[in-house]
Amino acid sequence: MAKIISFGIQKGGCGKTTSSGITAYLLSQHQKVLAVDLDSQGNLTELLTQTDIYDFTGSTVLEALKEQDASDYIYPLTDNLHILTAEDLLATFSRYLYTEFRGNKALVLKQTLQKVENHYDYIIIDTPPALGDQTINALAASDAVVIMFETSKFCYSALSRFVETVGHAQDKLNPNLKIAGILRTLIDNRRSDAKAFIELVEEEYPNYPFHTIINRKAATGRIPIHGLTENPEINQAIDQYHDFVQELIQRV
Numbered sequence: 543m544a545k546i547i548s549f550g551i552q553k554g555g556c557g558k559t560t561s562s563g564i565t566a567y568l569l570s571q572h573q574k575v576l577a578v579d580l581d582s583q584g585n586l587t588e589l590l591t592q593t594d595i596y597d598f599t600g601s602t603v604l605e606a607l608k609e610q611d612a613s614d615y616i617y618p619l620t621d622n623l624h625i626l627t628a629e630d631l632l633a634t635f636s637r638y639l640y641t642e643f644r645g646n647k648a649l650v651l652k653q654t655l656q657k658v659e660n661h662y663d664y665i666i667i668d669t670p671p672a673l674g675d676q677t678i679n680a681l682a683a684s685d686a687v688v689i690m691f692e693t694s695k696f697c698y699s700a701l702s703r704f705v706e707t708v709g710h711a712q713d714k715l716n717p718n719l720k721i722a723g724i725l726r727t728l729i730d731n732r733r734s735d736a737k738a739f740i741e742l743v744e745e746e747y748p749n750y751p752f753h754t755i756i757n758r759k760a761a762t763g764r765i766p767i768h769g770l771t772e773n774p775e776i777n778q779a780i781d782q783y784h785d786f787v788q789e790l791i792q793r794v
């Protein structure tokens with residue numbers, strides 16, 4: 543059965559999509575991986591498919607959630623890497639939950655993935671920048687969550703609330719959910735405040751931070767342009783994620 547891992551933090555621009563996308567890609571070099579885009583921006587879809595997200599309209603994760611079965615909506619990228627895509631209409635998921643859906647609103651994704659999880663070693667979920675229904679569903683469905691931390695005051699403010707939300711999910715929805723760790727990313731080594739935030743997170747959450755710290759790197763920032771297939775910059779772009787993925791495998 544697959545290990546299900548979500549990447550989350552309710553602040554935008556903290557590397558959730560980049561990190562979940564690269565992690566799914568690296569894991570798929572040796573194992574079977576399903577990537578799940580739970581953000582209506584469709585950034586993970588765009589990153590991994592390198593096509594227009596509206597090409598998938600009508601056969602996305604939203605339709606899978608409504609059927610509570612992902613089987614017919616999985617798009618194969620390679621033999622080992624598959625994706626449940628997203629586009630704008632995923633923004634209607636909450637409306638659907640509160641008007642049409644009958645049942646536990648937090649467990650829809652869990653049910654949806656149950657039908658396919660035996661086919662994969664890992665399911666990697668990218669979440670939107672909000673503590674809304676998609677994020678709650680992701681936490682309820684996951685074995686582990688990677689909490690993204692980009693070294694800024696706003697992200698620092700978001701962190702404690704996210705950890706609290708994970709605690710709530712553990713108590714009420716999913717006792718098996720584990721915090722895999724906090725991934726510190728988008729670090730600008732020239733900034734003293736970035737170094738201060740790295741240390742602050744270590745002091746406040748001593749057991750959580752991954753040892754690997756991801757720097758801000760032009761090649762990594764350009765991944766959405768060229769995608770994760772062969773291109774001149776690819777190794778440089780993903781190089782810093784190899785150690786993280788090894789740590790993640792050991793922790794989950």
Ligand SMILES: Nc1ncnc2c1ncn2[C@@H]1O[C@H](COP(=O)(O)OP(=O)(O)O)[C@@H](O)[C@H]1O
Nearest residue numbers: 554555556557558559560728757758759762763
């Ligand atoms: N290590 C990195 N170095 C440089 N740019 C990065 C890095 N990680 C992410 N980015 C860029 O920063 C922006 C935010 O990252 P993204 O993964 O979209 O965050 P989120 O999903 O949390 O909103 C994107 O433009 C992305 O390409």
Ligand SMILES: [Mg+2]
Nearest residue numbers: 558559581585
């Ligand atoms: Mg994103």
